[in-house]
Amino acid sequence: MGKITVRTEKKRFPIAPNLYGIFFEDINRAGDGGLYPELLRNRSFEDSIEPKDCRTGQDGYALVSRAGWRDEFNHGEGLSRWVRKNGTPYTPIPAWYTNHAQMALDRNDTLNPHRQVSLAVSFEEGGELYNTGFCGIAPKAGEKYLFYMFARTEAPVKIRVSVEEDGHEFGGMDFLLEGGGYVRYDGSFTAEGDGRNARLVIRCPEGGKVNFGFCSLMPEDTYMGHGLRRDLVEKLRDMNPRFLRFPGGCIVEGFSPETAMQFKNVVGPVWERPGHQLMWHYRSYNGLGFHEYLQLCEDLDMEPLYVCNCGMTCQGRSPEFFEGEELASMLQDTLDAIEYAVGDKTSRWGSLRAKMGHPEPFRLTYIEIGNENSGPAYEARYQMFYDAIRARYPHIRLIANTHLEEQGLGADIVDEHYYSTAEFFAENVNFYDKYDRKKPKIFLGELAVVRGWVGQLYGALGEAAFLVGMERNQDVVELASYAPLLENVDYNAWFPNLIRFNNRESIAIPTYYVWKMFGNNRGENVVEADVETGTLYRPVKGMASLMGQAGLRYRNASWNKTPVGISHELMGRVKEEEGVSRILPPDEEQRAEAETLHRVDKDRVFVVFGEEQVTSGVFDIEIYAEEGREICLGVYSGRMPKEVYMADETHPPKEWNAANVKPFLWTLEKGISTFREQKFPSDRNLDEERKAELRYGEFNHFRYEADGKQMKLYVNGECIHQVDVPSFPSLSSVVCDSPKEVILKIVNMSPEEDAVEISLDCEVEDAYEVILLTGEKQAENSFEEPEKVHDVVQNHSGASSHFYYGAPAYSVNVLRLAKIQVQ
Incomplete structure (x- = not known):
């Protein structure tokens, strides 16, 4: 039986207001076709083109960087297991197929200097070009879809653009293409019925030749009309996140100089953004760019936390280090990004922001210099970026990847990442108890159970125990975010991910509900609380x-x-x-x-x-x-x-x-x-x-x-x-309060219910609220059972200054106790 003794009169410190946030990285096709709900895959026709500083080997199977890092490429389709799982037929231009037509990439006739190719198509009479989207297009009955394309013809050509599945047309548009240069054509339709595996078909009844420069199909209904997928943003909103770390992650560094992330490539009209190959096995079109991130932060009232490339490619993937003008250019790119976010609308980059529809400055609170970088090369570049940003923007809090204060360098915050087992997190509930309070604050930028009870309730319990310890030390830990955030289940490269989706629906793993429960129940101050409990041992196996x-x-x-x-x-x-x-x-x-x-x-x-x-x-x-x-x-x-x-x-x-x-x-x-x-x-x-x-x-x-x-x-x-x-407590808890209530967070990792004895130094109302997450140890959510494990709000009674609460086996519990106000 556990025991929690709470002393609300002894305030330890105020809560860290921005503690719980989210981290977005474009992995598992989380961006295009996901949070950015483009329905056409390879809309710029460039997926099969390797970066200029890389080569392909084994007949297009592998992509090899200049420094020797290898990745699966498969002519631009990505991982072999994606191709097998999704039954993707071969095509030389990923996602695009023809019937009674011939297509080829044209490198000499492009929409603009940022595009590497256009798609040249010669249609026979009745010929068609079609796109299969991200494992199919899934129109929803009654919803409106917006289409546009840039096309060039030498002579007038009639085409019909439609979305079809098994002979059924959900909607279509007719265009007469004419003009010697590229012309933008726009259309829309309202879906007649529901689909799941439809395709976009461009049909040419009379035949003709067309160069397509760029195309897009998007739902009209997006979150707040700002172009992001509604159900995914709503799940993020419900977590009450206080910051967003973006755009990565390893994609910031890239695996070669050309694939390194640069601000200037992810702003402006989407058809002018060059896109780039990610180390997560696919090409990004960067429709979800810097402006869109900042707009999402504003829409959800989050503080932006921008991660910049500091002149290095990924150190875990045969790194290259930028020098001289190349390094200076990366620094200038970061300063330009800051100007875009917070500069006056008359400034160079502030004026582009205004042109994109946001004349007033955004907020920009945090900048992380590099991602998962370390060593002397990082230290030199970090100092260069730190000095330049601090001199021009002293209000921005600067985040280092490692404890550079030990090298005598300045840092407001240090980013730490932990991927391990449920038991690791539970064993480290006291991880920051002895952290030197004179050192920089901590940002737990990436943490997740990736071995063992992955994506299951018990994994979420281990993480919850670690978050309890984090909350008990939020005078040190200022920020925390789970990683990764989103996963298109048809393009899985990493598991687990907080929110999973396909082209119609989305679900959340049990960990999502832990972050939602903790992020929405904060209080104002952390108070003293002692916990007495039993011991659970780490499962071990194997001989010598x-x-x-x-x-x-x-x-x-x-x-x-x-x-x-x-x-x-x-x-x-x-x-x-x-x-x-x-x-x-x-x-x-x-x-x-x-x-x-x-x-x-x-x-x-x-x-x-x-x-x-x-x-x-x-x-x-x-x-x-x-x-x-x-x-x-x-x-x-x-x-x-x-x-x-x-x-x-x-x-x-x-x-x-x-x-x-x-x-x-x-x-x-x-x-x-x-x-x-x-x-x-x-x-x-x-x-x-x-x-x-x-x-x-x-x-x-x-x-x-x-x-x-x-x-x-x-x-x-x-x-x-x-x-x-090694062992860990079966019960862990943290207590916060406000003038009106006491909030207890309790994690029970035991296979048995715990009748927890709770003693308070204040009087509370008899009735109280419990937000509960519990279930079988290995329970996980699926599209068939999307809420097998989710938070449940319950009304209880019997609270007092001394009472018992039955914490179910394998459970996360948030108790909200109303204080009796003394007149």
Whole structure:
């Protein structure tokens, strides 16, 4: 049974007003065809064109940057699994097909200097050109759709543009194309019936030749008439987000100089925005650009948080660093973006904003210099950008990617990112308790459970526990956002994502409701509260492993006194001679694999014993000790749960590899024994260092005993370490108040209901409100059951200065208690 003691008279600090926000990055086709509801895919006809500083390999299968980073390309269709899943027929120009017509890209006759090609089509009589959209177009009965295109003909040509599915026309428009140059043609129709897999058809009854420069089909009904998909923005609005981080994420950096994000390419008329290839496997047309982001912030009353490129491509994808004029140009691009947002309408970029329909300045509160950048190259560029922005715009709060204050550099806020398991987040509920209050504020810019209970209720509970700890430290943590935000389910590149959609409907994962509940129930001050609760242990599995320098020798390995052998050679090969096994260095195949994996030492051996599913037992082994040679033994050497993201889709990793096995590490070197956990960004000691004498020049006996809760480690019969398996509280809570009420947030990660004893130092009304999220541990939402897990508002009674509340098993609870006002 848990107990929460609340002292409202002891205010710790005011809440951070902008704590809960959102982060948008164009991933999973979240922009075009998603938040920006363009219905035509490849509307500029450029998807199959590789960036000029890249090349394609393997007959268009792979895209390779100048620096050597590889990605799947498939002639512009993106990931192979998208093509397979969606049953996409081959076409040389993605999403465009013909019947009784011939099409080709024309590089010599384009709509404007920003367009690389036009689409030249020669129609036979009755010939047609059609676009399949983003896995079909889904018109809704009675809704109006707006179409426009830029086209050029040498002679008049009649065409009919319609949206059709299985012979049914939902609506159409007739055009007579004429004029020697590109002309814009506009039309609209109201859908007659509902569709799901329709296509846009351009039919030419009499035949003719047309160059299409650009085209678009959009719903007329958008959020506040500002061009964004209504149901998605409404879900964002309901979270009550206080800021928006945009436009990325890794897309800000790009994977090559040409694909780096630049403000000047995402403003102005959409047909003049050049677009660019994203590292998330597709091309963006950038209809969702800087102006649209700022407008969304204004519509939802959010503070803009703009992430700028600081002269580097993505450091996780074979980086390149801008120098000289190229670097100066990137800095100027950032200053121009700020001027567009906040400059007077008579300024160069402010006047473009006015021309785009917003004469008054937008707000621009935060700027993040770079994304996930680090090291000396970043530090030099960060300082350059910091000095220039601070001198001209001192009101803007500047965000660093790493703790640059440790290098003597200025930063108002530092952005930290955490992707892990539900248990990691629950174990770190006290993560910021000891953070130095003199250091910069914290922005938790990206956090999510990406392994284990992914997209399920239990994953959301782990994240909720971490948010509870964050709220208890919001004098330090100023901003937080989940990542990623949106996912078109037909173009999934990363999972989970807060909101999922197809071309007709959208759903939210359980985590969405946690952020909604927490973001809408804030109070004014964080107050003192003590929590007493039980303990839950991290689930662990797997037998032992050995790692370290090649040449390590061992014998007589056993599990529960039964001999056990090597089951997985992750790095290095095992050779046995006369009862003694030696681990040879990694071979070329293993070294090549290591190059594709994250944080793997290709010179270090790593082998795993026995079965993976065991959770308790005794492991014995004799290891030959040599002076100067490290001995490293892994405890619980099971694989981490899978994650969807792959760093290199062209070389998928093996089921067992040196990056997805992270045992607890027992290391002996120079008479010192350490026992630690592998964590990002640095390992954590599970116990203090201890002396451990080895008999050099002979085999020594090593043993560990593990039961899922405790681990005991022995050398030659002596217990060196006795350590608990990492654990977390079954119940976590944070309490805020205002003059009129007390707000308790309670997360119960236990499989049992907890009758929580709540004691307050103030009187409250008998009736109170509970916002509840609960269900089965693995519960998740789907298009068939979109609200299997969602927040429910309940009215309860029985509150007082001392009462009991039954927190359901696996639940997030927000209690709103009305204070009794003393006259």
